Amino acid sequence: xxxxxxxxxxLDSVGEEIVRIITPVxxxxxxxxxxxxxxxxxxxxxxxxxxxxxxxAYTENSSDSNWDKLKGALLNALVFVVVVTAVTFLLVLLFYxxxxxxxxxxxxxxxxxxxxxxxxxxxLFLIGKFRVPIDCVTFGLSLFNFTxxxxxxxxxxxxxxxxxxxxxxxxGVLVAYWFTLLPEWTTWVLLVAMALxxxxxxxxxxxxxxxxxxxxxxxxxxxxxxxxxxxxxxNPDSVPRGAVVQRRVWRETRDNDLGSDENLDSTxxxxxxxxxxxxSNSGLERLGDENERNGVDVEDGQVSRADSELAAPLIQxxxxxxxxxxxxxxxxxxALEGIGLGSSGAIKLGLxxxxxxxxxxxxxxxxxxxxxxxxxLAIIAGLxxxxxxxxxxQKALPALPVSVLLGVLFYLLTRLLLETFVVQCSMNLLMF
Amino acid sequence: MTVGAGIGYALLALxxxxxxxxxxxxxxxxxxxxxxxxxxxxxxSLIVMSALWRAFLPLKTAAWWPYTILILTSVGFQExxxxxxxxxxxxxxxxxxxxxxxxxxxxxxxxDKMQIALAGGLGHGVAHAVFxxxxxxxxxxxxxTYYVEKCSKIPxxxxxxxIALAFSTIHTFSMVIAFSGxxxxxxxxxxxxxxxxxxxxxxxxxxxxxxxRDWLTFHFLIPQAVxxxxxxxxxxxxxxxxxxxxxxxxxxxIVTLVHCGKxxxxxxxxxxxxxxxxxxSQ
Numbered sequence: 013x014x015x016x017x018x019x020x021x022x023l024d025s026v027g028e029e030i031v032r033i034i035t036p037v038x039x040x041x042x043x044x045x046x047x048x049x050x051x052x053x054x055x056x057x058x059x060x061x062x063x064x065x066x067x068x069a070y071t072e073n074s075s076d077s078n079w080d081k082l083k084g085a086l087l088n089a090l091v092f093v094v095v096v097t098a099v100t101f102l103l104v105l106l107f108y109x110x111x112x113x114x115x116x117x118x119x120x121x122x123x124x125x126x127x128x129x130x131x132x133x134x135x136l137f138l139i140g141k142f143r144v145p146i147d148c149v150t151f152g153l154s155l156f157n158f159t160x161x162x163x164x165x166x167x168x169x170x171x172x173x174x175x176x177x178x179x180x181x182x183x184g185v186l187v188a189y190w191f192t193l194l195p196e197w198t199t200w201v202l203l204v205a206m207a208l209x210x211x212x213x214x215x216x217x218x219x220x221x222x223x224x225x226x227x228x229x230x231x232x233x234x235x236x237x238x239x240x241x242x243x244x245x246x247n248p249d250s251v252p253r254g255a256v257v258q259r260r261v262w263r264e265t266r267d268n269d270l271g272s273d274e275n276l277d278s279t280x281x282x283x284x285x286x287x288x289x290x291x292s293n294s295g296l297e298r299l300g301d302e303n304e305r306n307g308v309d310v311e312d313g314q315v316s317r318a319d320s321e322l323a324a325p326l327i328q329x330x331x332x333x334x335x336x337x338x339x340x341x342x343x344x345x346x347a348l349e350g351i352g353l354g355s356s357g358a359i360k361l362g363l364x365x366x367x368x369x370x371x372x373x374x375x376x377x378x379x380x381x382x383x384x385x386x387x388x389l390a391i392i393a394g395l396x397x398x399x400x401x402x403x404x405x406q407k408a409l410p411a412l413p414v415s416v417l418l419g420v421l422f423y424l425l426t427r428l429l430l431e432t433f434v435v436q437c438s439m440n441l442l443m444f
Numbered sequence: 445m446t447v448g449a450g451i452g453y454a455l456l457a458l459x460x461x462x463x464x465x466x467x468x469x470x471x472x473x474x475x476x477x478x479x480x481x482x483x484x485x486x487x488x489s490l491i492v493m494s495a496l497w498r499a500f501l502p503l504k505t506a507a508w509w510p511y512t513i514l515i516l517t518s519v520g521f522q523e524x525x526x527x528x529x530x531x532x533x534x535x536x537x538x539x540x541x542x543x544x545x546x547x548x549x550x551x552x553x554x555x556d557k558m559q560i561a562l563a564g565g566l567g568h569g570v571a572h573a574v575f576x577x578x579x580x581x582x583x584x585x586x587x588x589t590y591y592v593e594k595c596s597k598i599p600x601x602x603x604x605x606x607i608a609l610a611f612s613t614i615h616t617f618s619m620v621i622a623f624s625g626x627x628x629x630x631x632x633x634x635x636x637x638x639x640x641x642x643x644x645x646x647x648x649x650x651x652x653x654x655x656x657r658d659w660l661t662f663h664f665l666i667p668q669a670v671x672x673x674x675x676x677x678x679x680x681x682x683x684x685x686x687x688x689x690x691x692x693x694x695x696x697x698i699v700t701l702v703h704c705g706k707x708x709x710x711x712x713x714x715x716x717x718x719x720x721x722x723x724x725s726q
Binding site for chain 1 (some may be wrong): 462473475477483491492494495501502515518522540546553556575578581582592600604607611613641644648686710
């Protein structure tokens, strides 16, 4: 074929950033589903629930009536949301008093705890399940090494980006698995409550996360947070000068989103991108007009890079983050760049989103695999919709509500309607 | 039967789709997004159908007409969605062409358009395989297996995997045929997809029914040497049920493949000769 002579079509690069963020989300969900199906072979009743802040008000008993379970779950969720709000306000306060160093160190300590203790316990479950012959000393040593490398990878940005990304996904998997140990009704009501809280905290004028974002913008600082950052798309045929391939850095736009919330023991996990909040040209250094490709500007801007954002939170119970789309295109490209189809931006997604998506899918896995597929598709659709809304509205948007609400809706529809239909049709070998 | 068997069934249903995905679709991110959205559309159509039919299930009658109506409504709805998909695709094509002009890249090639159609069809095929085969595969990972009375010689999981493979082929390539038919206005191609879908679905439905099977046995097949046994299971062995339905289904799948191949070849040759004429005349 003459494909080498054919110029590259536009189809080769469109939508790449979206796929770069969907891939780690899918991997995280897949790992949690595998963990859950391997380790939780008993029924999904709350036999092994552990005392936590999320079961403070009510511990589910499988013999309770549905109404009691619902009431108990609502109480639990309420307690949880109240605690999270309080801790978020505490975080805003700490940030206001410029205790950033403290926050960073606390986050490093938190990720150490997550990787070390939670990771250790889950490894012990797996070792017990598969009867792996390993002795304590080897196990302790490898776990310690794993944990320390993880803390360094997340804390400092000098490691290869794939290691940082891998460890962030691992942290998400570990925390999501622990969330699935909560009782069933509590988990679902908690997910919906967190989605609504996210909506309120980011969009309402008094919401803690919005305050945090505005503080960060006004001070031009980064919020220490755990953020998954997709690799930016480098466009090779946009380098007119010389052999130097410039790594495209994102232009700061007015967008900024964060999400954070935390929990008693842990610090919040924030994800933020500092934005100048001003017009695109201010505060940026243009590399000269000869660098511009037609219609798309290559700009180097200050970027709130991962190095400053690597305060890893201990994500014990919740995190709530938002997505941030940074766009590099010029203003009139906004209609297309806005859909996330631009080739010069990178997308960041907070770790809390990873965790809650995975919790939803893992809970669906505890029922049956058909619900898993339906919820997976719903979450990805929600993520896509949120990206488009983000590009459209150009401001901080919560990533949880659309996906979680769609996921819960599809779970209910599948469980109640689809499953009977498909099983009936398949048993009669009626396929279409 | 074991984890190995379960994975085997899953790969049987999804193997060719997986290789198509890895070789063609994973290289272009836009195609991955197209695949995900067409899977979602298929899932939503399935949910709507199940909402409609929920009140009537489980169908306990042995008569054939409820099943026929079920299949007719489902296939009709899905074909309607295909037309909707086409309309959305046209809008998307305009947006992509405008974007290409803006960044001064060439507009969408014909192969690009066919690849998008392929991704859309693959999404439908994967969705069918996932919901009709993989979703039911959970017991297959355990120590036992399961047989249905309609096809009692081979395990149910194997039957559903084989049928899912045929259907995903049909879905994948009939989408390419349908899109090219809508684009060129070719009547044959336009009607090909719904007709093939309906035939394939009916093959599964009708052949299972004992009356139809007996009719076929009486008129077409070798007269039975043994007297009509009372149990359905013995009849399934030689004279019908899935033993007829599945090979016929694969015939339909092969017809789809061949037709799609011929159509794609013809269009490629045409466009190549058109390009040749253009460059010659310049």
